[in-house]
Amino acid sequence: MSELNPSTTNHIVTEQQIWDALRTVPDPELPAISVVDMGIVRHIEIDNEHTALRITITPTFAGCPALSQIQTTIRECLLNFASTVDVVVTMEQPWTSDMLSVEAQEKLRGVGIAPPPKLGRGPLLPMLMQQKLTCPYCGSQQTSLENAFGPTPCRAIAYCANCHQPFEQFKPI
Amino acid sequence: MSKMTDASGVPVQLRQPLSNFLLSLADDEFILGYWDSEWTGVAPMLEEDVACSSIAQDEIGHARLFYQEVAALTGVSPDHIAYGRKLEDYRQAQLVEHRRGNWAFTIARRFYYEMADQIRLASLQDSAYVPLAQAIAKIQREEVYHQMHIGTWLQRLARGTAEARQLLEQALQQLWPDALGLFEPFAAEALLLEAGILSRPSSALEQQWLTSIAPILGQFNLSLPLEPVPHNSQDNAAGEVFRSLVPARYGGRQGQHIADFADLWEQMTMVYRLDPQASW
Numbered sequence A: 001m002s003e004l005n006p007s008t009t010n011h012i013v014t015e016q017q018i019w020d021a022l023r024t025v026p027d028p029e030l031p032a033i034s035v036v037d038m039g040i041v042r043h044i045e046i047d048n049e050h051t052a053l054r055i056t057i058t059p060t061f062a063g064c065p066a067l068s069q070i071q072t073t074i075r076e077c078l079l080n081f082a083s084t085v086d087v088v089v090t091m092e093q094p095w096t097s098d099m100l101s102v103e104a105q106e107k108l109r110g111v112g113i114a115p116p117p118k119l120g121r122g123p124l125l126p127m128l129m130q131q132k133l134t135c136p137y138c139g140s141q142q143t144s145l146e147n148a149f150g151p152t153p154c155r156a157i158a159y160c161a162n163c164h165q166p167f168e169q170f171k172p173i
Numbered sequence B: 001m002s003k004m005t006d007a008s009g010v011p012v013q014l015r016q017p018l019s020n021f022l023l024s025l026a027d028d029e030f031i032l033g034y035w036d037s038e039w040t041g042v043a044p045m046l047e048e049d050v051a052c053s054s055i056a057q058d059e060i061g062h063a064r065l066f067y068q069e070v071a072a073l074t075g076v077s078p079d080h081i082a083y084g085r086k087l088e089d090y091r092q093a094q095l096v097e098h099r100r101g102n103w104a105f106t107i108a109r110r111f112y113y114e115m116a117d118q119i120r121l122a123s124l125q126d127s128a129y130v131p132l133a134q135a136i137a138k139i140q141r142e143e144v145y146h147q148m149h150i151g152t153w154l155q156r157l158a159r160g161t162a163e164a165r166q167l168l169e170q171a172l173q174q175l176w177p178d179a180l181g182l183f184e185p186f187a188a189e190a191l192l193l194e195a196g197i198l199s200r201p202s203s204a205l206e207q208q209w210l211t212s213i214a215p216i217l218g219q220f221n222l223s224l225p226l227e228p229v230p231h232n233s234q235d236n237a238a239g240e241v242f243r244s245l246v247p248a249r250y251g252g253r254q255g256q257h258i259a260d261f262a263d264l265w266e267q268m269t270m271v272y273r274l275d276p277q278a279s280w
Helices: A015-022 A067-078 A102-110 A125-129 B012-037 B046-074 B078-083 B103-124 B130-158 B162-183 B189-194 B202-219 B233-238 B259-268 B270-274
Strands: A030-034 A041-046 A052-057 A084-089 A143-147 A155-160 A166-170 B226-228 B242-244
Touching (some): A015 A052, A030 A102, B012 B046, B012 B103, B012 B189, B078 B270, B162 B202, B202 B226, B259 B270
Parallel strands (some): A052 A084
Antiparallel strands (some): A041 A052, A143 A155
16 A cells, blocks of 8 residues: 555654544544544654654553454554554553543543543542442433443443433443 | 563573463463353343453453463464364363353352452562563453452352352352362473562462452351361461362363363364464
8 A cells, every 4th residue: 555655755754643643543442532532552653764653552451352453443544654554562551541531531421431430549449339420411420330341341331310321431440 | 580571581491381371371261251251142131141241352352462472482373372272282270161051150160260360360460571460460450340240249149049049059069179270280380480470389379269268158158168277376477278178170281171171172163273264
């Protein structure tokens, strides 16, 4: 595909351009949120000739089935900027739900998923079990956790007794 | 003890023992994940369909991480490690080999396994093999949800109907020697301990496991072939020590497997054996 990109050799690629481009790459399981807002992009490296990019990402969950699809989508998107794009995966400093951007939290609410509470360095479980979840539809805290497991590894299922809506909770992890 | 930051930093004499150990971790998760995924669609309630599927997916994902580490050490592809081995080259404990059984059997097995896994993971978080320690840090956070899930269900069955309780007791008894088999010492364990890849011998992990499950089962009046060892005066500070009255069933870590696993192996490796190049 690189021969279709005459821009490759003529332009100097900046890191900012790459970040901006990655903001258009959606998470396949939560299309409202980009991989950047998801907090899974760790480093962007550009070689001296501006022809090769190396992007380091980290999975939200170790068994994330979308990971190889994310790698492919990032690669395809960035081939507009360089002739070689490597997308590598690291487990250094594991992803936590605190790495979701403020924008991501807003967008989650918009699609009916309550954002995770901030964890800090605290333990995980009390966050999900003891803290009242806020319904993303009506804002009520008359809610209950129905299942700590949901349609994807990162989501739990809850119910709002006020507006009678089931909703999802992005798990604190 | 020096840290090994990647596969190339592992001394030659440690490569085989390390990959063998990683295979044990991976195969335990892989095989248990396979069996538990069979609850998808047929679990006692819809929530458990979702939970079992999600937990199974996590476990198989963890296995993939460990297979990638083995791949880095051996140069064999992770897919080939997962599906291309002969039956006797798998290293899981026999506990995870039984087909899924009834719901109480699944819960009893998971209870034993999750409690052991928690202790095993904690013992590896400062491993001198850095990629392992990093993978563990990620996995530990996910396992918290599995532990919560199994704690809830153990209580539910133990305090549920007479039939639920009876089935749970039966399964706990039946699986006991296999559960102890999770702590079968690894090949060349002494080498791995000396290198700081493992922090504690399997026997110490087993004792820690016994000490952690005994009060939980005691709380529900569930008895096991287990007795406290009388203290001698110097040991008072060490807390209670337990001893099993029934011997452990070993062999899984050396490649001896039961018939249920042979059936599963046939099934799960079938496509790969037919066409190792297939992609989907």
